[in-house]
Amino acid sequence: MTETLGFCEETRPEGCGFVLFGATGDLAGRKILPALFGLCEKRLAPKNFYLVLAARTPMDRNALESRLWNIVMRTSPSTAPEVFSAFLARIEYVQADYGDPAFFKKLAARLTELDAKFNVKRKHLFYLATPPAAFEGLAGSLRDSGLLLDPKDCTCWSRVVIEKPYGSSLENAAAIDAGIKRAAHESQVYRIDHFTGKETVQNVLALRSANAVFDGTWNGRFVDHVRITALEELGLEGRAGFFEGMGLARDMMSHLLQLAAITAMDLPSSFRDTDFKAEKKKFFESLRIFSPEEAGSCVVRGQYAGYAAEPGVAGGSATETFLALKLAVDNDRWRGVPFYVRAGKKTGAKRTCIEIVYKKPDHGIFRDIDIGYPNVFSFSIQPEEKVDFSLISKHPGPKLCFTRRSMGLDYRLDEHDKAPYPTDYERLLIEAMAGDQTLFLSDAEMRGMWNFLSPILGTWQRRPQACPLHIYQDGTPGPAAAQELIKKDKRAWE
Numbered sequence: 001m002t003e004t005l006g007f008c009e010e011t012r013p014e015g016c017g018f019v020l021f022g023a024t025g026d027l028a029g030r031k032i033l034p035a036l037f038g039l040c041e042k043r044l045a046p047k048n049f050y051l052v053l054a055a056r057t058p059m060d061r062n063a064l065e066s067r068l069w070n071i072v073m074r075t076s077p078s079t080a081p082e083v084f085s086a087f088l089a090r091i092e093y094v095q096a097d098y099g100d101p102a103f104f105k106k107l108a109a110r111l112t113e114l115d116a117k118f119n120v121k122r123k124h125l126f127y128l129a130t131p132p133a134a135f136e137g138l139a140g141s142l143r144d145s146g147l148l149l150d151p152k153d154c155t156c157w158s159r160v161v162i163e164k165p166y167g168s169s170l171e172n173a174a175a176i177d178a179g180i181k182r183a184a185h186e187s188q189v190y191r192i193d194h195f196t197g198k199e200t201v202q203n204v205l206a207l208r209s210a211n212a213v214f215d216g217t218w219n220g221r222f223v224d225h226v227r228i229t230a231l232e233e234l235g236l237e238g239r240a241g242f243f244e245g246m247g248l249a250r251d252m253m254s255h256l257l258q259l260a261a262i263t264a265m266d267l268p269s270s271f272r273d274t275d276f277k278a279e280k281k282k283f284f285e286s287l288r289i290f291s292p293e294e295a296g297s298c299v300v301r302g303q304y305a306g307y308a309a310e311p312g313v314a315g316g317s318a319t320e321t322f323l324a325l326k327l328a329v330d331n332d333r334w335r336g337v338p339f340y341v342r343a344g345k346k347t348g349a350k351r352t353c354i355e356i357v358y359k360k361p362d363h364g365i366f367r368d369i370d371i372g373y374p375n376v377f378s379f380s381i382q383p384e385e386k387v388d389f390s391l392i393s394k395h396p397g398p399k400l401c402f403t404r405r406s407m408g409l410d411y412r413l414d415e416h417d418k419a420p421y422p423t424d425y426e427r428l429l430i431e432a433m434a435g436d437q438t439l440f441l442s443d444a445e446m447r448g449m450w451n452f453l454s455p456i457l458g459t460w461q462r463r464p465q466a467c468p469l470h471i472y473q474d475g476t477p478g479p480a481a482a483q484e485l486i487k488k489d490k491r492a493w494e
């Protein structure tokens, strides 16, 4: 049994009603409903808990149950019928008419009845799994109908959860945010980026803060460069309608910068969400914004060769499916340490990781000899979750020669530890129900992301010749220009 020592804090979700708008959608079916079921199945959901699924599409009880069964069978095929029945007993579907104030009045009345039935004390989480264009109207209607409470008012609460990419441009994101803020206070807004819910990502800070040996070397004196990779094996998977207008940069930038922020930020003085967010905000303030020239020299964009033939893709589409960047973090800890970041579709393998690449010793007998450097501290996030540190050690035997070895932490595979781990989405839903914003993005981070991305998008639009679209073969790790971006600094992706 894995022993937990001394410090063990558990986030406990509070009993609440969970209202999912856009419940007929892709995100709801692939991520949120499986996570809600997972929480109930693993007994991680609060005892007093109910779900209202809302969308405009009419759906009777039979259709609802059969949709939920299909979703559950896809993600948890060995589910026992009684576990599924217990889940169903907490759920009801309401057909929404978002343009009609009477719908929200009726919803408020129904939530009051469900609160009484499930012993919930006016605590409601509203998950807006709809297109972002609907956020402002929905939040406003929730406020007007008395469902979004003033956070100072009482011991009850109401919170709104939204998903990245938080708009399509700096201006559009600011307008969406302003719209939500007219209805809800920042302390009620939970912006999800599910990468922050992943175990290995949380372990970056946990290992640093708990082991002085790591944080002591977490800076430009010891670290040569940092690599962040988020490659996918899959291509569009029939989602041209969503992706064509979005592109990889808008779709992935929040994930990539969250990984960079969690790697680069200073350690917070406590694990409280306010301290954590204050340090993360400083990362976004230190991130160098590219000039138009840098957007040409430090960014590579690509498109896989088969993209143009994907159903729904317009002929001559310039939508990027690959991105590589060299980030600079202008603070004392990281000045001069490049962060190489890449993400892409149809790259031959699914792989998401953060790698801290150490300098070789600049003194002593190994200074001019290559014995297998560099040391790499690697956090694998997908497909497997594990942490490795590559060391140079003596090769066993009578001679003095050296071998590269890996010191690994495969905590997910601890056979004796049977505690049910929440998945990333499950973990984030627990946190939102507990009122802890640590793993959610603040408005400042969202703005920081757009401040960084906007000049790049602007350069692509206004000066496309400065950053041409490189075509790469399907199943390869991006265009040659992405290799060149790191190779010209005498480094490599791996």
Ligand SMILES: NC(=O)c1ccc[n+]([C@@H]2O[C@H](COP(=O)([O-])OP(=O)(O)OC[C@H]3O[C@@H](n4cnc5c(N)ncnc54)[C@H](OP(=O)(O)O)[C@@H]3O)[C@@H](O)[C@H]2O)c1
Residues within 6 Å of the ligand: 021, 022, 023, 024, 025, 026, 027, 028, 054, 055, 056, 057, 098, 128, 129, 130, 131, 132, 133, 134, 163, 164, 165
């Ligand atoms: N899908 C993903 O993997 C993914 C990943 C990251 C982020 N997101 C974000 O998560 C949210 C939901 O994504 P999604 O892919 O599930 O979206 P979606 O399938 O396009 O829409 C979700 C649901 O919203 C409802 N809807 C559509 N237009 C609406 C409107 N104008 N007003 C109110 N409701 C409307 C539809 O249900 P009814 O017509 O039945 O009401 C639809 O089933 C979006 O904000 C998206 O940017 C999605």
